[in-house]
Amino acid sequence: MNFTNSSSLAFDDALAQALAFAAPARAWLVPLLGCSESDALRLYSAADAVRAAYQGTDVQLRGLIEFSSICRKNCAYCGLRVENRGAERYRLTPEEIVATAHRAESLGYKTVVLQSGEDLWFTTERLAAIIREIKATTDLAITLSAGERDRDAYAFWREAGADRYLLRIETTDPALFAALHADSNLDARKQCLYDLRDLGYQLGTGVMVGLPGQRPDTLAGDVIWMHELGAEMIGVGPFIPHPDTPLKDAASGTVEQTLRLVAVLRLVFPHAHLPATTAMGSLHPLGRERALQAGANVVMPNVTPGDVRPKYAIYPGKICLTDDAEHCRGCITGRIHAIGRTVAADHGHVKRVADQETGA
Numbered sequence: 001m002n003f004t005n006s007s008s009l010a011f012d013d014a015l016a017q018a019l020a021f022a023a024p025a026r027a028w029l030v031p032l033l034g035c036s037e038s039d040a041l042r043l044y045s046a047a048d049a050v051r052a053a054y055q056g057t058d059v060q061l062r063g064l065i066e067f068s069s070i071c072r073k074n075c076a077y078c079g080l081r082v083e084n085r086g087a088e089r090y091r092l093t094p095e096e097i098v099a100t101a102h103r104a105e106s107l108g109y110k111t112v113v114l115q116s117g118e119d120l121w122f123t124t125e126r127l128a129a130i131i132r133e134i135k136a137t138t139d140l141a142i143t144l145s146a147g148e149r150d151r152d153a154y155a156f157w158r159e160a161g162a163d164r165y166l167l168r169i170e171t172t173d174p175a176l177f178a179a180l181h182a183d184s185n186l187d188a189r190k191q192c193l194y195d196l197r198d199l200g201y202q203l204g205t206g207v208m209v210g211l212p213g214q215r216p217d218t219l220a221g222d223v224i225w226m227h228e229l230g231a232e233m234i235g236v237g238p239f240i241p242h243p244d245t246p247l248k249d250a251a252s253g254t255v256e257q258t259l260r261l262v263a264v265l266r267l268v269f270p271h272a273h274l275p276a277t278t279a280m281g282s283l284h285p286l287g288r289e290r291a292l293q294a295g296a297n298v299v300m301p302n303v304t305p306g307d308v309r310p311k312y313a314i315y316p317g318k319i320c321l322t323d324d325a326e327h328c329r330g331c332i333t334g335r336i337h338a339i340g341r342t343v344a345a346d347h348g349h350v351k352r353v354a355d356q357e358t359g360a
């Protein structure tokens with residue numbers, strides 16, 4: 001051991017803690033999240049090995065349907081924020097959403113993710129009717145990602161057949177959360193996640209990486225909170241400044257920072273579903289592949305109809321805007337095979353603790 005290099009010693013100790021599946025603590029999360037470039041390669045390969053042991057070679061595909069770009073909220077980072085009057089808005093009809101789900105199933109997807117801004121035209125009942133229709137006419141699992149709604153809506157959608165819900169916490173730092181969300185609050189966002197968990201959804205959350213003022217210590221706090229929550233799916237992507245938002249002059253997050261977090265998440269959550277996010281692919285041509293080789297096991301290719309795709313512009317430079325669903329399906333399959341992985345044939349439901357212990 002080289003006692004003259006205290007930073008790498010700290011890294012070695014921290015990695016040993018992670019590999020012993022110690023409870024997540026800042027003392028070892030911070031040195032991993034803030035590690036050097038050369039240490040990062042060791043972190044990624046450790047996470048890749050844990051991914052291989054717990055998830056195998058299968059990559060889960062989720063077909064993403066961005067069904068409305070209309071949003072009541074005003075998140076400082078997002079191109080769809082209500083005050084971005086220049087954003088072109090669209091809303092798919094219920095019939096179009098169901099038809100898109102059918103298209104996804106015909107392309108071989110086992111899950112559709114119904115994602116939108118907070119568009120209240122989709123009342124509790126309207127969205128429930130769409131969920132019921134998809135469930136009645138397909139074998140698809142349904143993941144919802146429609147923002148903060150009340151517990152009754154979440155309960156109704158669960159009863160209608162929704163299996164999973166994605167709601168990123170974005171950051172658990174109270175000051176940073178407040179600075180980014182003038183019209184929301186951290187406790188309300190947390191309460192939504194507790195409600196979703198209690199209602200039996202397979203629970204997804206996540207954060208952005210590289211937000212202004214965010215540090216490794218901030219991300220360590222996020223990891224600890226998501227662990228307490230019992231998150232089962234965790235999506236993380238780099239923050240990418242949008243020119244028509246208050247954060248237009250902020251620095252972008254980076255692929256490397258995000259990969260460190262993906263790898264740490266795999267070590268802390270060996271059973272979780274971790275997507276290689278579109279934002280990673282948007283910052284670097286091989287960003288999603290790199291995430292898949294640093295702990296990730298899910299990809300969410302876009303199946304949104306081509307004519308409206310460019311309007312779901314949460315950040316600039318988003319990939320796949322001029323491609324159609326069939327092209328993306330083929331593209332992603334090729335990318336998965338090119339790194340020696342396989343496309344999962346099952347629904348990729350989260351395994352609950354009881355199943356994990358029995359190996360079911």
Ligand code: 5AD
Nearest residue numbers: 077078168238239240241242314315
């Ligand atoms: N850069 C990266 N990700 C963003 N999101 C919103 N705006 C941006 C941006 N400028 C992410 C948020 C949100 C998800 C749908 O997209 O994390 O939860």
Ligand code: SF4
Nearest residue numbers: 071073075078081117
């Ligand atoms: Fe709306 Fe979501 Fe964008 Fe916030 S991040 S403005 S809730 S679409």
Ligand code: FES
Nearest residue numbers: 320323328331332
């Ligand atoms: Fe859409 Fe590659 S996944 S073009």
